[in-house]
Amino acid sequence: MSTPAKGLRGSQTQAQTRLLLSLWDLQGLNQAVKRSDLNKRLVRSKEKAKDYQPIVDQLEKDGAIKVTTKNRSVSLSLTPQGLELLKSGLQDPDFKFSGSIIGTKFPNALLKWVRSIGDLHPDSPQQTKKVSKLKTYGDFKKAILSTYDQLNQGYNLKDLVPIYRIRREIQDTVDRLQFNEWLIKMQEDDIFQLMSGEVAEMTPDKKADSLTLPGGAFRFYAKRL
Known part of the structure; x- marks a missing residue:
């Protein structure tokens, strides 16, 4: 998923990483984020929200995000699989912020990510064996x-x-x-x-x-x- 898509600036892979980064920055790992709020953070000039729909559909299919609809309001949340996909996307040497002028929202989100890396789960004991899921x-x-x-x-x-x-x-x-x-x-x-x-x-x-x-x-x- 690396070729440019109609309406998107840059490749779909880069757009996917920006989408996941934006969702993470909006606390999407902890709560559902309204699609409208995500669009405000994600969609750039000369782009439309619908340009990202194929990416959203694929991420949902892959289990990287969870999409819910309530009273016609669509919300997205980031799954652990999506977090791993975001990590891979940010480590991709081809990932970059395109354009001659870059706003502060994506660099600030990336800076926030970098600062959190060293303290992801400092208080958690190391898990050495598989544990059962809580089903009820x-x-x-x-x-x-x-x-x-x-x-x-x-x-x-x-x-x-x-x-x-x-x-x-x-x-x-x-x-x-x-x-x-x-x-x-x-x-x-x-x-x-x-x-x-x-x-x-x-x-x-x-x-x-x-x-x-x-x-x-x-x-x-x-x-x-």
Whole structure:
């Protein structure tokens, strides 16, 4: 997918990498991003949003992104496969920002990516064996409560456990979006209170691994009720 496509500036491969980078920068790994918001970041002069539709279709088919439609509003989210594809795209020596004048949005997103590389999952233990996937809400609830107690007691967190640390402990057992949905349900079931609070040493990857509620509110801590 390296040849130029009608309407696109540059190759489809480069457009694909820019799309994935934009989606990642908009927190697409942690939440669904409206297609309209992505278009504002992605579509350049003399291009149209529909020029990117074949790329979106192929990425969805390949499992790199997840596309959802609600009330005619289309949203996209980045999957772990998409994150790996983005890594490969950025490492491609042929990838570049075309044009004589480059705005700040893509270079800034790329700079943000580079800064996050060295601290992707510093608090996660190395996984040495394959673990089973959590298939039900009940299984998820048991795993979360056990993980919460281990972190809270082991690190003396005083009942305020960072959500990003919980996510990273069980990241191989549950899909990111499913984690978000079930964690919010645990708050609805009065098991957890999800809180914002002051965050020290916040980094882009820690924010991405925390939680953004459907209304847009940011939550960093979980407190067991």
